[in-house]
Amino acid sequence: MTRLFHVSDLHFGRADEAALDWFAGLVRAEKPDAVVCTGDLTMRARSAEYAAASAWLKALDVPVTIEPGNHDLPMYNLLARFTRPYGRFERVEKAIEREMDLPGVWVVPLKTTRRFQWRNWKHGAVSRSQLDGALARLKAKPAGHVALIACHHPLVARKASGSDQTAGGIAALPVLAAAGATAVLSGHTHDPFDLPWETPGGTIRLVGAGTLSERVRASPPSFNELIVEDGALSVRVRTLE
Template structure:
């Protein structure tokens, strides 16, 4: 669970939060820009919250692993629903993370930084008896227990961020549709542990929301995509600055769109472009005229 630590540092910490790169359908201009930013600016760590690939094919994983291993900063990687084999059912059920081998030390790895830990939470499952398809999230009892055990190992007073793929919103507000199974209980449990925020992806639009729980508020921070499969915002990643107990989030993008114009105010069902008036859309409204290709 333990990732390599950054050097001791007494000032604010800066993280880059990337998600949904989708090698196989990556935006080559966007990933080149993101890599250049990492190389030039040297953030204290990079958190990648899943969906490295489009269809979990071997060439996609090779490209993703080569790209990630070239980053000369501490990295933690979460597993997204697109990263579990679609077509090889044996691997999906019995060796779902086999294709991560080149970066296995980074996968679901806790990063220990000066007075800050990024702790993984698995939200992706091989199958879900409650529904099909299995693209949305599920926090199993085992996954939550592993995360809580990692939190409890930390020295008292350590600031904590959780990294997962799916937003923890359990029900869609307007119609109660199930999104992440066991998300409500998980948010309350994390809030009770004093977690500063939860980093996630999956939606392809960035967001920065605070959810009320019986144990107190919990910050929910979502990164956009670096793929051609956009929803309503151009490709982006989050720059996150932790200064004491304050978190500042900037949705950085090549189009120079302001952060607030990039962020949506509600978690949608999936990453597909909004096609009905009820679907949340970012203020910039960069909705593609047709659904992006899925090969």
């Protein structure tokens, strides 16, 4: 059995300190095999926010993989956004494990953030090159492993159409399913969900994590506990009451 904690939207700068302490305490007590963080480490991509997020993630003392969120790109420093949008994120990423091969589990990153697009910059997109990179990693999946795609934006928005839809997300799902992906892990919505999505390539699960920040929506602070055993994935939402 392999157990992962899937957490998202920490938003250092607007983090909920009680929620962070609760999560870190559970990691210390229960020692999951790894933590998957699907983006928005920070609120405004400031150096101090990244430093706090990095120190907190390293102190968990378990393997961690992270994906960037839209809040992790500079919003007000346009020069940095267009020339080195992931500069501060990459400094944190170098100190954290990224590629993740665990017993029975293969975690594949898929970047969905964009430095620029002709709509609200907070929305996600899946480019052909990013999808090809994920497919190449899926091909390297060891036999018998459950493959989990980790990205920030849900590949299908809560509404099937609209301006907040992740560009290229729906089209990517049958390709990922046919390539052997079991589920797509994401954040961004600040509310947890676990939905099957039927595609011509097979069924793929869409699993979203909540938030550990003050910016809660319909749900209190939470994270997902993922258990992979005998090739099957189970998901449990754990909520700060």
